[in-house]
Amino acid sequence: MASELPPTRWALGGAKNSGYGVRFAELISQGKDIDGEARLADTLLDRGARVLDAGSGIGRVGGYLQARGHQVLAAEPDPALVAQSHDLHPELVVVPLEILALTPEAVAAAGGPDSFDLVVCVGNVLTFVADGTEVAVLQRLRDLLAPGGRILAGFHLRGGPSTARPYSPEEFIADATSAGLRIDHRFGGYDLRPVDDEYAVWLLSLA
Ligand SMILES: C[S@@+](CC[C@H](N)C(=O)[O-])C[C@H]1O[C@@H](n2cnc3c(N)ncnc32)[C@H](O)[C@@H]1O
Numbered sequence: 001m002a003s004e005l006p007p008t009r010w011a012l013g014g015a016k017n018s019g020y021g022v023r024f025a026e027l028i029s030q031g032k033d034i035d036g037e038a039r040l041a042d043t044l045l046d047r048g049a050r051v052l053d054a055g056s057g058i059g060r061v062g063g064y065l066q067a068r069g070h071q072v073l074a075a076e077p078d079p080a081l082v083a084q085s086h087d088l089h090p091e092l093v094v095v096p097l098e099i100l101a102l103t104p105e106a107v108a109a110a111g112g113p114d115s116f117d118l119v120v121c122v123g124n125v126l127t128f129v130a131d132g133t134e135v136a137v138l139q140r141l142r143d144l145l146a147p148g149g150r151i152l153a154g155f156h157l158r159g160g161p162s163t164a165r166p167y168s169p170e171e172f173i174a175d176a177t178s179a180g181l182r183i184d185h186r187f188g189g190y191d192l193r194p195v196d197d198e199y200a201v202w203l204l205s206l207a
Pocket residue numbers: 008009010020054055056057058059060061075076077078081097098099100121122123124125128129130137
């Protein structure tokens with residue numbers, strides 16, 4: 001199924017996007033804090049919750065949450081990042097699929113649960129999906145939520161990667177609403193700073 005899907009902006013960016021994995025490897029070796037997103041996610045959860053890390057990259061968020069006892073499934077279509085994730089977090093199960101391919105059957109085949117308490121979709125994933133698939137991606141994530149489940153999403157509004165799309169708050173709110181999601185909160189960062197025009201962190205739930 002994945003081969004029938006339109007190419008993501010991440011895939012189209014090719015080598016231009018390779019800096020992400022390299023940069024985080026450096027940050028880790030320098031002992032820098034790369035866990036802000038994961039700490040906020042953990043705060044949102046009961047212990048032992050079901051988490052989907054959608055577009056998990058090197059597994060930094062999913063790996064952190066799994067180490068704190070949550071039941072995490074990661075989904076990452078870039079094979080180089082899947083390999084880096086396996087090296088860094090061998091226990092984290094990564095299904096090598098795009099979000100649009102994450103049907104309940106695919107999740108079950110990967111050993112995942114029927115639904116999730118939290119979907120984490122951070123680090124600009126939503127600005128890297130294939131052009132025109134934003135609402136479908138958000139719908140797919142919505143359909144994987146358990147009752148009371150939430151989505152934590154975040155992306156740059158300014159100064160983001162050159163291969164990612166610009167995504168205005170107004171467009172995102174319209175897309176999320178079309179996908180049957182409610183905007184519960186918007187912040188300017190994972191430390192819950194006030195809304196600004198640089199970065200947007202969103203908490204979404206079933207409308
Ligand atoms: C900058 S990386 C961020 C990775 C990770 N979330 C993090 O914060 O470290 C962007 C990621 O978006 C993923 N991505 C883009 N479109 C996607 C899609 N349709 N489904 C799943 N992942 C996607 C890419 O494969 C890439 O891993």
